[in-house]
Amino acid sequence: MSTAIAEIHETPAESGVNYLNVTYGIKSWLLTLDHKRIGLLYLGSITFMFFVGGMAAVLMRLHLVEPQGALFEPETYNKMFSTHGIIMVFFFLVPSIPATLGNFLIPLMIGARDVAFPKLNLMSWYIFITGAALALYATLSGGVDTGWTFYPPYSSLYSHTHVVAVALGVFVAGFSSILTGLNFIVTIHKMRAPGMTWFRLPLFIWSMYATSLIFVLGTPVIAITLFLLGMERILHVGIFDPSVGGDPLLFQHLFWFYSHPAVYIMILPGMGVVSELITAFSRKKIFGYAFVAFSSLAIAIISFIVWGHHMFVTGQSIYAGLVFSVLSFLVAIPSAVKVFNWTATLYKGSISYEAPMLYALGFVGLFTIGGLTGLFLASLATDVHLNGTYFIVAHFHYVMVGGAVMAYMGGLHFWWPKITGRLYPDLWARIAAAIIFIGFNLTFFPQFVLGYLGMPRRYAIYPAEFQVLNVMSSAGASILGIGYLIPLIYLIWSMRYGKPAGPNPWGAKGLEWTTQSPPLTQNFETIPIVTEDAYNYPPEVARV
């Protein structure tokens, strides 16, 4: 029980010095090498991007209240959904959990003083900011109308919008992901505390490891693809342009070789967070640790061989389509393993419903819906009907918002006391979680129906018979928007006025809870020695 010993040592030593107040001033933040501060730098930047992207979404939904479109010209609407997609995918979801919670927690969870390469870590934040600034500049100076997928030849030859600036922004931000992934892989391999063997690692670490693998293997390919696209556009040379023998499908292959795994970049960290939350709030060891750990790796590996399911209707060979369809069904196996193991963990646990747990339970349900509807799309025949409709939109929002964002919110609430040393008002947090859950379902469930009925995505107008469902969706979006604003307010409030949290407000297991809140700059006074498995909750607490 070394962790217990560490707790005794470190709690009284709480001298008031921590990573937040050890130095002051803007320079101490902008030049920090502390992984915790860098995590907070990311937190601030991606929260900003989240609300920018969210604003675009709200405007879109307002526009769609009327069948003829309530607000914009069709061109403006195209820019709106492109901005929403690009910002949310590349500048919020991809960095969300890894760059904030991952940066903050990985060294704490494995018992290290910092990540392996702190300077590289800070550099990757600056790279991210540069990319984000480029993308924002392009958005403000006229936007881009290609959708987040940048398909040529439209994007390279015909679009009159700021494709190059946005693509460059995404290209640059990609290197931030690559360096973060590299840093995490080396940190997890080489920086673990004595006794912290691979199978004692918290499952969050396993999921971050799998995510990092995708970062380093996938991101370079999108970078080179966007480079080729930019060159075609700037120099007017033919690469993807069919009129000179180029192949636009090649772009799609290269694009989805990254962008399908990127979906798992978004969801895998969420799965890791949920594994932590469910064990902590049911006071039970995870059911089937090794299965959950390896299912993360399995998802990461399979993610690289399923990209063709985005191209069933593009003229890809039917045999390739068949193979990609079968392979895509394989993803369901490790995903289901996780869902079943979380459910089994809940079984006979002493469950409590604090705000993070509400998000975790929301995740399990919504991810299950998102995952199962993915199977509809992996089947060739149904995909022909559903491709390009709102069904797709609903499906990936259930995975990315219902899954990834829910987990992100849950994780943020769970570790907030560790990050800031303060508690937030739990009642408000529960209310916000409920509002988000209701708003989310009201927004996106009608879109499944709309898509099934055949309403195509990415159109500024729609037939009048779809209005009721669209109004429902828009109403849900405003509820969802309010749901996201409430945590912004009380979390900021709690930084100053929240009650002191103490080292371990949830009574959770894990090295990060053995050190003071907020932690010291060097994380631990002495590097802990680990002698027990993860989630070693005392058996008497688990109700029989």
Added chain:
Amino acid sequence: MSELATHGAHPQGFAHQFEDIEQQRDAGRLGMWVFLVTEILFFGGMFTAYTIYRALHLASFIQGSHQLEVKFGATNTAVLIFSSLTMALAIRSAQTGKKKGQIIFWLILTMILGALFLGLKLRFEWYHDYVDGIVPGVQWFYNGPYAPGVKMFMCFYFFMTGLHALHMVVGLGVLTVLVVMTARNRFSSEYYAPLEISGLYWHFVDIVWIFLFPLLYLIGGRY
């Protein structure tokens, strides 16, 4: 718990987040290997596109390949392979605790060879291409057979060799830093990790060229 880390009495080049110099060296080495993996994927996207278009437009790509001068490509291949040798000798000198003058000698020789590669490429290949008007998007007045396909081939030629040259330039920057570090006595037979991992990078850039040379210059059946 490392006494070294907390009390500052650590060997040169030791970073505080590590337990000992061994861990630091392992981390650096693994980090560079992971980085090289990302580089392989980075070039890999381009190689994939090249391979597919070559299969689609074989005759044009062969015609495009004939625009290149094998003798310069071959010379540059030899130059790069030799520079890998001198890089390895620089690391070997540090490893066996030779004087810093010897390490610097091999490093600077490596730099000269790298610069020679870039010079040959720029003066005798890219510049001539420019004069001959076979630089797509910049200067193009090729009017031989298979013009659209040749243009695409030349695009890939410039992207691939350009990206490779960019990596060479970065490598020369890294070597400059290494020379300064060596001159300041930062390395010993115990600690020469920066030399070692920079060497990995340098060899990687060479290997990329080893693939580029046959792909761009040789295959196509003209000899």
